[in-house]
Amino acid sequence: MNWISNYVRPKINSLFSRREVPENLWTKCPECGTMLFHRELKDNLNVCSSCDHHMAITPRERFDDLFDGGIFTEVEVPEPVADPLHFRDQKKYPDRMKAAQKKTGETEAMLVAEGDMGRTPIVAACQDFTFMGGSMGMYVGNAIIAAAQRAVELKRPLILFSAAGGARMQEGILSLMQMPRTTVAVEMLREAGLPYIVVLTHPTTGGVTASYAMLGDIHVAEPNALICFAGPRVIEQTIREKLPEGFQRAEYLLDHGMLDRVTHRKALREELITITRLMLGLPPAVKGDLPAPSDISEEVTPETPVEANPEAETPVDAAAASEPETDKPA
Structure with a gap:
């Protein structure tokens, strides 16, 4: 046994080796x-x-902050046909899906859930941009339809968080067909008289912007979010002109009447609670975790102790003092 090779050298290497940081x-x-x-x-x-x-923020992280106590129930979404076109570029479409599922831990690019937001029952849908760019495919179309149907069934408003690079090219024309399908889903909400609120996050582009993302009753956006159909670089190359500063950003669209609000993410939950309850004709939400105080005064029950009257010597004297004087029989 060579003690220099087997003991001294590993000991020296362990002392001077670089620690790996996650x-x-x-x-x-x-x-x-x-x-x-x-x-x-x-x-x-x-x-x-x-x-x-x-x-970017994942749908589960967003729902943890949106719903009361981070408690929500997922809404089941019908699974579409896998790889209907047998599409392949540098990778097969199923391989790309498996890689995205492993990376995000989610089944697809949209999550639908129901729960309470500020004690207001809602249905919410959120796109995950880390899942293949949040691209709109058949599953996303099914998710929006399932969210709308659930909202109509429970008579709840629908809040949708959009974040997408557009339609999913691996599904071709089938992905573009989700534009009219989701438009019909939004029309279901309007016929039921239910609010449909859209929160546009960075980025929301392509066919998503051309369909359900811009069909809301109220449009709220996060600061500096890119919201467009074609990107600014494509437009500049097409018209060969320099675009204005901040073109197609949330603040620019707000100034030009395309949005209703631009709200910081920390204040977004309170903003949505206020808007939702206002559209439903409900009173403002009660702050805090305790229930609203009751206006009914607390009645004194027989078990409730009565405070002693310091001026009365005994309870009998106090009761007698309170009785009106009457003529005693002779």
């Missing part, structure tokens, strides 16, 4: 380049504490 402990802000600790970033709802840039 890659998910720090996140670099794509806007300002600040390194953000993962716990602080999560507590801040994936908003940069340095430049206030709104990063």
Whole structure:
């Protein structure tokens, strides 16, 4: 046994070897380049504490903040036909789906749930941009229809969070057919007299913008979100002109009447509670976790102790003092 090779060298290597740091402990802000600790970033709802840039957030993280106590129930969505066109580019479509499912831990690009938001029952649907760019395929169309049907069944408003790069090219014309399908789903809500609120997040583009994302009764957007059909780079190359500063961003669209509100992610929940209850004709939500106080005064029961009258010597004297004087018989 060579003690130098088997003992001394490994000991020296362990002392001078570089410790491996998990890659998910720090996140670099794509806007300002600040390194953000993962716990602080999560507590801040994936908003940069340095430049206030709104990063992508998963549907489950968003629902944890949206619903009361983070409690919600998923709505079942019908599964579409897998790989109907047998599409293949650099990878087969099923392989891309498996990679996206492994990366995100989700089945598809949209999650539908029901629960209470500020003690107001709602149905919510949220797209996941990390799942193949949140692309709109047959599953997303089925999810929106399932959300609308559930909202009509329960007579609840529907709140949809959009985040997509457009239609899913691997499904071809079948993905484009989701535009009229989702339009019919929105019409179901209107016929039922139920509010349909859309929250546009970064980015919302392509066929999603041309269909259900811009058909809401109220349109709210997160700050600096890109909202468009064709991107600014494509438009500049087509018209060969320089576009205005902030073109197709949320603030620009708000100034030009395309949006109703631009709200910070931290204030978004309270904003949606206010809008939803206003559209439903309900009173403002009660702040805090306790139920609303009752206006009915508490009645005194026989078990309730009666405070002693310090001026009365005995309870009998106190009762006799309270009785009206009457003529005694002779």
